[in-house]
Amino acid sequence: GQQVMQIPQYQHVQEGEDFTTYCNSSTTLSNIQWYKQRPGGHPVFLIQLVKSGEVKKQKRLTFQFGEAKKNSSLHITATQTTDVGTYFCAESGAGSYQLTFGKGTKLSVIP
Amino acid sequence: NAGVTQTPKFRILKIGQSMTLQCTQDMNHNYMYWYRQDPGMGLKLIYYSVGAGITDKGEVPNGYNVSRSTTEDFPLRLELAAPSQTSVYFCASSYLAGGPGEQYFGPGTRLTVT
Structure with a gap:
């Protein structure tokens, strides 16, 4: 796997505000996955993006894959306290069975 | 389906001890x-x-060993535990031909080596 950099490392938002986390690579990615980990829990798969420029939505969550397939973002509209946790992106090389995880963005939501 | 199960949930080891972390999945993932x-x-x-009888190293294999005698089980062995192995260990499984698909994680084992 390649190296993916996630920013920011931490984000504190007021409930109802939007939140975005970014995943960047210096090289072209084959695909990108996003996971959410609640405090004290285990990572849970959210989505996989494969195509250049792909945009997928899950209720208040919007996932994008850059046109050059070198970056991805996860945007949450109107955060709720249930959104608290750490969001990880993960990538694999073409044909690889291994995922390389970013360090994650820890989201805190202030009620 | 129970999904991916891991035992134990918590463990404290002394330096130099050995242990096996158990992982089982019932989804027939390869x-x-x-x-x-x-x-x-x-x-x-x-x-x-990638299947029974086939294992390979990842990014940080030193100090660990694995075996895969069945599709369901994938135990992780720690020999001569060191403080640097204090961590949370997650087992995961997936099923997709041609590359990694969605990974299902177990609840984790929290290991402390003192």
């Missing part, structure tokens, strides 16, 4: 993985397996 997660560091791949 791919299985072991990760360790240190605070603020994301997940690092220790070992993985």
